[in-house]
Amino acid sequence: MTPDAGPREAALRVTNLHKAFGSLDVxxxxxxxxxxxxxxxxxxxxxxxxxxxxRCINLLDIPDAGEVHVGGELIHMxxxxxxxxxxxxxxxxxxxxxxxxxxxxxxxxxxxxxxxxNIVEAPIRVLGVPRRRAMEQADHLLRKVGLYDKRDDFPAxxxxxxxxxxxxxxxxxxxxxxxxxxEPTSAxxxxxxxxxxxxxxxxxxxxxxxxxxxxxxxxxxxxxxRTIFLHQGMVSExxxxxxxxxxxxxxxxxxxxxxxxxxxxxxxxxxxSGENESP
Amino acid sequence: xxxxxVWESLPRLLEGAVLTLEITxxxxxxxxxxxxxVAIARLSHRRILWMPAYGYMLYFRGTPLLVQLFLVxxxxxxxxxxxDQAGVWFLxxxxxxxxxxxxxxxxxxxxxxxxxxxxxxxPRGEIEAARSVGMSGLLLYRRIILPKAFRLALPAYTNExxxxxxxxSLVSIITLLDLTGVARIxxxxxxxxxxxxxxxxxxxxxxTYTFVLVSRRLELRLSGHRREQPVGGVGxxxxx
Amino acid sequence: MVTLDLHGYGWxxxxxxxxxxxxxxxxxxxxxxxxxxxxxxxxSRYRAARGLAGTYTTVIxxxxxxxxxxxxxxxxxxxxxxxxxRAGHDLRVDLNxxxxxxxxxxxxxxxxxxxxxxxxFQAVPRDQVEAARAFGMGRALMLRRILxxxxxxxxxxxxxxxxxxxxxxxxxISVIQLEELMxxxxxxxxATRLPFTFFFAASLFYLGITIVSMVIQGRIESxxxxxxxxx
Ligand SMILES: Nc1ncnc2c1ncn2[C@@H]1O[C@H](COP(=O)(O)OP(=O)(O)OP(=O)(O)O)[C@@H](O)[C@H]1O
Ligand SMILES: [Mg+2]
Numbered sequence: 151m152t153p154d155a156g157p158r159e160a161a162l163r164v165t166n167l168h169k170a171f172g173s174l175d176v177x178x179x180x181x182x183x184x185x186x187x188x189x190x191x192x193x194x195x196x197x198x199x200x201x202x203x204x205r206c207i208n209l210l211d212i213p214d215a216g217e218v219h220v221g222g223e224l225i226h227m228x229x230x231x232x233x234x235x236x237x238x239x240x241x242x243x244x245x246x247x248x249x250x251x252x253x254x255x256x257x258x259x260x261x262x263x264x265x266x267x268n269i270v271e272a273p274i275r276v277l278g279v280p281r282r283r284a285m286e287q288a289d290h291l292l293r294k295v296g297l298y299d300k301r302d303d304f305p306a307x308x309x310x311x312x313x314x315x316x317x318x319x320x321x322x323x324x325x326x327x328x329x330x331x332x333e334p335t336s337a338x339x340x341x342x343x344x345x346x347x348x349x350x351x352x353x354x355x356x357x358x359x360x361x362x363x364x365x366x367x368x369x370x371x372x373x374x375x376r377t378i379f380l381h382q383g384m385v386s387e388x389x390x391x392x393x394x395x396x397x398x399x400x401x402x403x404x405x406x407x408x409x410x411x412x413x414x415x416x417x418x419x420x421x422x423s424g425e426n427e428s429p
Numbered sequence: 430x431x432x433x434x435v436w437e438s439l440p441r442l443l444e445g446a447v448l449t450l451e452i453t454x455x456x457x458x459x460x461x462x463x464x465x466x467v468a469i470a471r472l473s474h475r476r477i478l479w480m481p482a483y484g485y486m487l488y489f490r491g492t493p494l495l496v497q498l499f500l501v502x503x504x505x506x507x508x509x510x511x512x513d514q515a516g517v518w519f520l521x522x523x524x525x526x527x528x529x530x531x532x533x534x535x536x537x538x539x540x541x542x543x544x545x546x547x548x549x550x551x552p553r554g555e556i557e558a559a560r561s562v563g564m565s566g567l568l569l570y571r572r573i574i575l576p577k578a579f580r581l582a583l584p585a586y587t588n589e590x591x592x593x594x595x596x597x598s599l600v601s602i603i604t605l606l607d608l609t610g611v612a613r614i615x616x617x618x619x620x621x622x623x624x625x626x627x628x629x630x631x632x633x634x635x636x637t638y639t640f641v642l643v644s645r646r647l648e649l650r651l652s653g654h655r656r657e658q659p660v661g662g663v664g665x666x667x668x669x
Numbered sequence: 670m671v672t673l674d675l676h677g678y679g680w681x682x683x684x685x686x687x688x689x690x691x692x693x694x695x696x697x698x699x700x701x702x703x704x705x706x707x708x709x710x711x712x713s714r715y716r717a718a719r720g721l722a723g724t725y726t727t728v729i730x731x732x733x734x735x736x737x738x739x740x741x742x743x744x745x746x747x748x749x750x751x752x753x754x755r756a757g758h759d760l761r762v763d764l765n766x767x768x769x770x771x772x773x774x775x776x777x778x779x780x781x782x783x784x785x786x787x788x789x790f791q792a793v794p795r796d797q798v799e800a801a802r803a804f805g806m807g808r809a810l811m812l813r814r815i816l817x818x819x820x821x822x823x824x825x826x827x828x829x830x831x832x833x834x835x836x837x838x839x840x841x842i843s844v845i846q847l848e849e850l851m852x853x854x855x856x857x858x859x860a861t862r863l864p865f866t867f868f869f870a871a872s873l874f875y876l877g878i879t880i881v882s883m884v885i886q887g888r889i890e891s892x893x894x895x896x897x898x899x900x
Contacts, residue, residue, distance in 0.1 A: 245563065247563040259555070261555065324563075491876045492837065493841075493875055496872045500864075505865070507865035598733035629736055
């Protein structure tokens with residue numbers, strides 16, 4: 151999958167990314183490259199920094215060190231008056247973000263807008279696409295994710311699976327160069343997982359460049375071209391998905407893969423149960 | 430009981446009620462326009478923005494409306510030469526202007542506090558989703574944060590509007606003939622205090638609950654998109 | 670720092686402040702009383718009590734404070750005189766502005782305290798009540814020993830808000846000539862022809878009360894939350 155990496159720039163290149171929250175080192179030098187049409191599965195135990203990695207890529211979190219290139223363009227970083235690392239040019243960040251589609255674990259649809267409004271909002275307001283065109287494109291996307299009949303509903307009236315498909319359509323409407331998906335099915339009831347995976351599967355077949363955080367091993371094997379395993383803030387294993395997933399080299403990864411249960415229950419251990427407890 | 434005096438006065442009381450409503454709506458509207466930037470400034474991380482907003486909100490929420498009204502209406506007299514020079518003295522001579530100005534400043538402070546709470550309550554995820562598609566700054570506020578915050582703030586804001594409606598009765602103290610002002614004048618001439626004040630009180634009651642009813646309807650309509658409960662509002666004593 | 674030259678009227682403001690706080694405390698005590706009664710009415714089994722309490726809060730919330738103050742101070746004595754006259758007595762009733770002020774403000778904020786107490790009673794976990802029942806406590810005993818003591822900590826933040834609004838509302842009773850802070854400032858302002866100076870000074874006094882109250886409320890709240898969280 152990577153032989154043509156040579157002359158052409160990677161769609162997304164992350165180099166030596168570091169991120170700490172207080173004294174907690176979450177990312178300790180993560181590097182990866184996604185070339186056009188690559189589908190990379192990111193795996194790792196809960197709290198291993200998968201979400202943080204995605205959030206650092208589009209700067210929802212500010213990395214402490216390291217570089218992010220999108221389509222060859224480096225996101226420039228500087229320092230603010232208090233010495234905090236910060237993007238040198240906020241406009242560049244906004245621009246880069248339009249080229250990276252993000253699909254959140256909890257969908258994060260705008261609840262005061264209908265599905266259709268959610269999808270056309272950014273193309274119209276941020277990209278300046280004419281309303282007519284944005285609507286046409288939205289209709290097309292809605293058919294593709296199977297939500298055409300729900301276009302005028304508010305998110306509160308959708309099922310989780312429908313919400314996530316709407317969120318994917320919203321991200322696609324920006325025609326992003328790379329799609330970042332953060333555990334797109336982990337907030338869904340088991341019977342709804344399939345419909346979302348199906349949509350992502352179709353996107354992969356179209357040749358979309360994607361970075362998918364997922365715990366669905368079968369799905370990763372079927373859809374992703376490469377898999378990386380995050381452990382203790384670093385990429386501890388990576389390679390072609392079939393190879394890596396079928397013959398994991400490290401003990402940790404083997405444990406992770408075999409303990410299907412362990413991988414699942416990890417969803418609800420430390421980092422997330424913390425959120426629920428807060429009063 | 431002889432209610433003739435009430436029936437006779439009714440047209441004038443209603444005229445007063447019209448002024449009451451006018452002052453209420455003008456101040457509410459102007460106050461809302463002022464409250465939005467104040468709330469945003471209050472939430473800023475920059476000191477030159479949040480500190481003045483904080484001071485303004487503290488002062489206008491921490492002192493009685495009556496003092497504020499007197500400060501503007503009578504207090505401005507102390508600066509007559511200055512205001513004259515600036516060419517605005519003729520405004521401050523008008524009780525109407527002073528009343529609307531004070532009520533606007535006052536309600537804006539309360540509204541800013543309501544909006545601040547509502548803005549904080551806008552789900553982080555929805556804001557991050559907006560950022561992730563390249564929205565920021567004013568666009569982010571205008572399209573995502575404020576529309577959402579306004580809806581969250583609506584119940585509390587309805588309360589604020591009711592409080593302001595009642596608070597306008599103070600303008601009678603600086604000689605305006607609002608509903609209370611008319612009642613007071615008629616009382617001064619007729620010496621029939623309880624009948625007229627009760628009549629005025631009933632008119633206020635009717636206006637208040639009509640307004641509450643209408644805004645609850647509006648709330649329901651505007652919250653068609655949402656199943657969860659709005660924030661704040663319940664039993665929270667605003668007021669002056 | 671800017672210093673306000675009060676031209677020797679400073680003592681008057683301080684005296685006014687004293688009276689304002691006095692009226693405030695008196696009215697607050699009354700408001701708490703009315704509030705407890707009102708909450709009892711609203712949560713009562715008796716329809717009449719519920720209706721009465723409901724009317725009370727509805728009317729108070731729908732009618733401006735100023736109207737109520739004028740009604741109590743000027744209306745009530747006249748009403749009594751009229752009724753007496755009809756019965757053939759010639760009576761002259763005058764209300765003391767201090768008493769009228771406390772009564773009216775207390776009555777008004779009793780309505781707000783009613784909502785606070787109602788919420789607080791309802792916030793006490795049901796199983797506390799059930800436990801009391803299980804031990805054979807009667808309604809009155811349960812109210813006194815279980816509900817009331819637990820209710821307070823839920824009521825405190827709300828009562829703090831009521832106090833802060835109430836103390837500002839006392840400025841209104843200057844219209845019935847009670848020489849509290851606002852009226853004192855008014856008198857001084859007229860005498861010196863320095864209205865801004867005195868009203869501003871008065872406003873700072875009120876602001877002072879508000880800030881002190883906020884600090885105390887913060888303390889009380891953190892104190893009353895001990896043991897309230899958890900579980
Ligand atoms: N804003 C933050 N402030 C402090 N700590 C944070 C923050 N965000 C994440 N963390 C911590 O960083 C670590 C990595 O979090 P992250 O969400 O990236 O994990 P994850 O691999 O996505 O886990 P999961 O599978 O549960 O989603 C966790 O220990 C988490 O508690
Ligand atoms: Mg995560």
